[in-house]
Amino acid sequence: MKLIVVGAGQGGSNIADEFVSMGEWVWKNRGIRIFTGSDEDPISTGVFAINLGAGDLYGLKHIPQTSDHTILMGNSDEFRGRGAGKINANGAEQARKDSKKIISTIRDSGDVSTADAILVIATAAGGTGSGSIGVIVDELKQNFNKPVYAMVVLPFAYQYDDPDTMMNTGTCLKRVLENSLADAVFLMDNQKFVRSNDTTSTNYGEINTRIAQSFMDILCVGEENDQRFVGEVLDANDVITMLHGPSAIGVGQGSIPTKQQPGFFNKFYQKSDTADHFSDSKAQMERAKNVLNRTLADLSIDCEHQEESSTSYDAQYVLGLFSAPCEETTQEIIEMMDSNLAEQVPGAGRRKGTYPGRTSETVSITVIMSNLGKGAAMDKVEFFYRSAVDAIAAKEDQQDARNQLWNQTNRVAAQLPNL
Ligand SMILES: Nc1nc2c(ncn2[C@@H]2O[C@H](COP(=O)(O)OP(=O)(O)OP(=O)(O)O)[C@@H](O)[C@H]2O)c(=O)[nH]1
Ligand SMILES: [Mg+2]
Structure with missing residues (x-):
């Protein structure tokens, strides 16, 4: 874009x-x-x-x-x-x-x-x-x-x-x-x-x-022309069609532990290169979940909506972009991200994309929520409106009080001759 x-x-x-x-x-x-x-x-x-x-x-x-x-x-x-x-x-x-x-x-x-x-x-x-x-x-x-x-x-x-x-x-x-x-x-x-x-x-x-x-990955993903780094594409139009009204953006990151070089003993226990050990994919999934939680916690403005001890988000659209090396970008993980967002932002239109391979040691997820409804962001905007109304009223009251005091003082001055 x-x-x-x-x-x-x-x-x-x-x-x-x-x-x-x-x-x-x-x-x-x-x-x-x-x-x-x-x-x-x-x-x-x-x-x-x-x-x-x-x-x-x-x-x-x-x-x-x-x-x-x-x-x-x-x-x-x-x-x-x-x-x-x-x-x-x-x-x-x-x-x-x-x-x-x-x-x-x-x-x-x-x-x-x-x-x-x-x-x-x-x-x-x-x-x-x-x-x-x-x-x-x-x-x-x-x-x-x-x-x-x-x-x-x-x-x-x-x-x-x-x-x-x-x-x-x-x-x-x-x-x-x-x-x-x-x-x-x-x-x-x-x-x-x-x-x-x-x-x-x-x-x-x-x-x-x-x-x-x-904004980095969301701007890059549709412009990428190196086939090695083209995943499930989110192009400019995917972003433009979902962006409306008050919106929040966030990016969370997590590092991928570097693979240990096999030592003398553990080389006998080496896993095969072709099939991932289940504990690997479990760790990947955990990593991705943590990153998604971090992204939601780090949105540019709080916008969650609390209802009877459950937290959700109210937005017309939600976009999730998963950027990580290919081996971290499994279908399972993308589905986890998508279903997690579906659950947390009920009823929202969803856009998802992947951006593989560009970063070697990090997993990052970008989330955009657009046309935000009820929740903390709306409360915050209302807080600013009310505070502004109050500040204007307080300013006027203070000025009135000052004017009244000066009027009294001026009445005393009126008894003096003019120079
Ligand atoms: N994130 C961020 N916030 C800033 C920065 N500079 C100022 N702010 C915030 O913005 C407020 C307004 O400051 P400025 O952006 O300097 O104001 P301005 O638009 O130049 O307007 P003037 O009052 O005419 O100087 C500050 O009180 C801070 O809250 C910045 O570089 N980054
Ligand atoms: Mg200035």
Whole structure:
């Protein structure tokens, strides 16, 4: 699947930058392009960064810092090179004003005609990305008529007590989920990407790498042209037809123990090469089950639904992609993955694929759930909406109280002569 990737705001652009880094690795190691452009073009041809603050764009390592790939909005008025000051209405307004520049830059430099889809990435808590993502998604959809996916990165739990964070996140989610032309919206909860052993200073770099890597196999699988690595294919259309509405993605990995070289004694007990010993296939099955459990635990946003002590997921579609060396990819294991997903996501349309041979010492499973219904993700979105409503009301109340106090003070001042 070939993408155009557009990062808006600082966090969004940082993640887009990580997509380029991942794309470069994939090109070097797998000989596959996952962004637009011909084989001779730089990998970054299909990737763009948009921001209000020039300073935020200097940190990019892979997206060229030239006007054909980094798009600076608000150059002509009061924002000139500065951010949106954490007010996402400013981000939205600047994107509307600069929409022609955004579209023409992507049209002229992005090789859009070869794209299967467009992905627009932003964080929800700030001003620039949060405000502009909905506008950018709509402009891209109207101008290019391709599937357009939004990725909205939700704030860390420690930010929930900040009123601006909650107002920006609530209004961004409303714009993108309810009032935009996005075909699907990937919800990425920063809190889910924090590892307990991370230091207190948030390691954005590591989180961004994890976010980009979640998409690696799903982008590669349909583009693979080396027959040794073509399994049960999931091509771009399989993915596009199942991607709708609020969605979660996750990847779990497990390592395959290296086969022991036979020592002097155990060579007498060596198993035949042709038939797998049953304990081998049992271990493989256990490994695959553990990886699937890890994938579901590591989805980009919690979305399970608890009912009377049983846990399930409510989604219109679920996709499972099993990537592992051929000898680990048995029919039994694929059936296990499929029936497990069928059981856990009852009633969902299922897509499954295999991607054999590309990794030698790991088994990994990618799961996408799309058009999520009841469950933790919906609760989380509602939590942000309610918190935003509460934050706006509290802000107004506080301002009223301040105004009243100043009115009293001003009445005293009124008794003084004017200078
Ligand atoms: N995963 C991830 N999250 C980030 C990153 N940078 C910032 N964030 C999160 O996003 C929030 C908003 O920050 P920015 O993305 O810098 O905001 P912006 O879109 O540039 O908007 P301004 O407020 O105008 O600067 C932060 O409070 C964090 O929660 C990043 O590189 N990766
Ligand atoms: Mg910024």
